[in-house]
Ligand SMILES: Cc1cc2nc3c(=O)[nH]c(=O)nc-3n(C[C@H](O)[C@H](O)[C@H](O)COP(=O)(O)OP(=O)(O)OC[C@H]3O[C@@H](n4cnc5c(N)ncnc54)[C@H](O)[C@@H]3O)c2cc1C
């Protein structure tokens with residue numbers, strides 16, 4: 021006779037794990053069910069950039085409030101506050117930078133616009149083609165590879181049950197809650213939280229719910245160790261570059277260039293046609309990087325809905341079921357928004373408003389926007 | 392480290408050229424792999440383990456293990472995949488400096 | 493232009509395949525990161541060598557290179573393939589060659605990348621002076637340099653006596669050969685070897701010469717530790733049991749300045765895994781290998797594998813497999829009639845059985861046993877690149893990281909520049925011991941490009957900033 025959990029969290033990424041922790045704090049008996057290993061989805065393969073400069077204006081308050089969480093996690097997750105610089109290489113980009121960073125500063129981020137020369141003074145490895153830049157002392161990075169390890173320890177300490185390598189393939193609703201079927205396992209739970217990232221659409225469909233979730237296939241690359249060539253997080257006016265050198269000397273290059281594949285029909289693949297321009301852009305920003313060798317490029321699935329705002333609230337039309345996902349910059353904002361989500365499920369008043377998944381979506385405009 | 396013997400019996404090699412590693416001048420037949428030339432010259436440590444700081448040297452000799460990494464013309468490259476040429480300047484890798492706060 | 497076939501690897505499998513494919517009329521291109529064809533076993537001498545006494549491997553290699561030179565096929569040497577993608581109806585291959593970046597489009601791909609050496613850690617194995625057994629063959633064949641002045645040759649498998657023999661034949665000194673296997677395993681596989689008398693006689697000859705030269709050859713014996721200040725100076729050995737586990741106290745300590753150490757070969761599967769082909773674990777063929785049919789067809793349409801990369805079976809089998817795969821590809825592409833395929837492949841198929849039996853018997857001698865792990869001290873480094881000890885890895889596994897990717901993410905084991913080539917096997921054995929999984933259940937980490945480290949400057953080449961296809965920014 022299997023025991024019933026107060027809540028089953030489907031998805032062991034940062035959002036699922038951090039919410040489970042909040043729920044356990046609030047007295048719930050939780051289980052996290054993960055189809056592969058904890059933190060092997062987006063949360064474990066992302067570029068680890070904790071940059072306010074690339075956060076959406078609407079999500080800035082969440083990123084700002086969540087900052088203390090990263091400081092608290094500290095070394096266990098490889099947290100470093102280094103400051104960050106976003107670059108413009110021509111007038112068009114300078115205008116774009118000014119427009120975007122001004123709005124982000126108004127939303128509370130300590131971002132200032134600086135000259136190309138000031139940027140080079142802060143980061144001597146930058147190319148002399150920088151015409152304008154923005155600076156945010158609060159930017160930094162963490163080591164996303166450690167997500168799984170970190171939360172595995174946290175969940176264990178909080179006595180939260182974990183099932184890894186257990187993909188949920190069927191969910192039955194009963195009058196007492198939910199019965200989840202996974203890899204030879206049957207799990208009973210009174211409540212359900214879907215936090216399965218890029219796979220949300222398929223898992224929600226198990227309950228007959230159609231979520232307008234799509235997945236982007238973001239590419240990240242890492243170089244071999246090299247001599248120190250940069251100290252800050254270097255970005256681009258468009259947001260299509262994030263780059264930092266880790267303490268071990270490797271340089272991580274991201275920016276959301278698109279690979280191929282989709283969560284539902286298998287794995288994501290690196291596309292040479294986007295990888296190379298991504299690396300060119302990195303080299304254009306910090307020319308010294310040309311000397312380093314790339315060791316590995318990979319992809320991860322980042323979920324979004326047409327308005328690019330999070331899904332955080334009750335799962336439409338399903339009692340006692342919730343969904344959390346599609347948070348842009350969800351690694352940075354994850355620990356904080358997950359606490360809000362936990363509070364909502366615990367019946368408390370979240371400190372900040374959440375994002376009702378039942379809101380209407382204008383799918384047509386959104387499609388045009390991402391194309 | 393003791394020098395590694397070049398096989399002599401019945402073997403003839405290209406003319407010797409001089410190259411430099413960290414300021415030390417060494418001679419080797421032109422076209423010999425740098426890894427072999429360093430072994431023949433008795434250079435034991437090619438680099439230090441990046442995490443443990445212990446001496447390391449050639450291990451696989453086919454360009455996979457990366458233990459023989461050196462710097463030539465500013466590029467990091469496997470010594471077992473480079474041929475010695477006259478005047479070649481080789482530097483061993485320096486340990487990493489820590490990140491600035 | 494689009495080739496019919498791109499062959500990656502110019503060893504026995506790839507070079508033979510290229511010759512066969514060219515003769516069958518396929519537009520073929522051959523790519524290898526070495527300077528010349530020959531692969532690991534028949535590698536060509538380096539450019540510093542102007543003349544040297546002929547060896548059997550050298551002669552076979554020269555014949556193969558001459559045959560290759562006589563056919564019409566494009567070839568790129570010193571070119572490292574770093575990516576292969578499925579592309580329109582075929583594949584797109586990216587390589588870095590001395591003249592720059594290379595892109596090749598092709599309808600079919602034959603992976604003939606061979607094997608990689610498997611070396612399990614022993615205390616002291618990271619000291620300068622310790623090299624792989626295969627590394628020693630490369631050093632002696634290509635550079636004509638000896639691995640040391642007093643060498644310990646240790647591990648398992650047929651390369652032990654070959655390496656020891658090559659050292660003494662070339663005037664060097666072998667302090668001892670240390671073989672984990674008992675002599676009886678050789679006798680037990682005799683029936684599989686009889687079918688290839690030439691190879692059998694050579695193997696026996698190496699042993700005889702070692703014996704005549706007075707080289708100590710210890711069976712059922714393993715290295716306990718390698719010591720030295722900044723380089724190898726002493727090696728301690730001791731007896732092992734049938735599982736290769738250390739038995740009793742160490743027996744001997746040798747003064748030595750080099751160790752050649754190896755525990756067999758494993759198929760190099762990075763390219764077939766990158767392309768998403770199904771793989772299976774077969775300890776008798778070196779571990780993880782792509783699932784193929786008799787002619788080397790993988791589960792990915794148009795993708796074939798031949799040679800050691802399809803399961804370690806040795807050079808003789810590799811050569812035949814390469815030719816058979818080339819013919820099968822020609823038939824699949826409609827460039828050879830089924831009748832002609834049968835006519836040309838039948839004699840090869842007839843011969844391959846014996847070669848495979850021999851090769852598999854050799855590989856079976858090297859199937860990992862628990863003693864390989866037993867011999868690793870808690871503080872011995874397992875991951876050379878990231879400096880991780882056996883203790884570090886086991887602590888991570890005990891903390892609940894029970895699968896390859898989880899161990900890798902938590903510890904960085906396998907994330908270093910060697911791409912996990914020299915630690916994955918050890919981690920697999922350590923994890924299986926703790927979790928009770930089999931290597932097949934445990935799995936293998938995900939393969940990703942680049943297949944070899946590539947300088948960013950080579951990938952970016954000359955470019956104009958305004959030509960970079962930078963997409964529009966994300967919504968504010
Ligand atoms: C390549 C890349 C780079 C990024 N860079 C950054 C960055 O630099 N900074 C930043 O702030 N954000 C970044 N992001 C975004 C951020 O990583 C994500 O927003 C965040 O990690 C999402 O967390 P999640 O828990 O929702 O998803 P995930 O981490 O993907 O977790 C979902 C989990 O659900 C599991 N799952 C799916 N289906 C099932 C099932 N049926 N049963 C059980 N489990 C299931 C999956 O295996 C997965 O582990 C990046 C994203 C990607 C992909």
Ligand SMILES: Cc1cc2nc3c(=O)[nH]c(=O)nc-3n(C[C@H](O)[C@H](O)[C@H](O)COP(=O)(O)OP(=O)(O)OC[C@H]3O[C@@H](n4cnc5c(N)ncnc54)[C@H](O)[C@@H]3O)c2cc1C
Nearest residue numbers: 501503504505524525531532573605606626799800806807
């Ligand atoms: C280091 C080593 C030494 C060995 N020494 C011996 C020996 O002395 N005697 C013996 O009997 N057997 C030896 N073997 C085993 C021997 O390799 C095989 O039995 C036989 O050579 C297999 O032939 P093959 O054609 O399958 O592969 P190989 O001969 O290994 O040929 C594979 C070729 O592919 C090329 N290649 C692989 N990946 C790429 C890439 N990404 N880009 C470009 N080129 C690539 C390699 O350069 C290589 O030339 C050795 C194996 C290794 C790994």
Ligand code: FES
Nearest residue numbers: 450452456457471
């Ligand atoms: S010795 Fe392994 S890469 Fe050179």
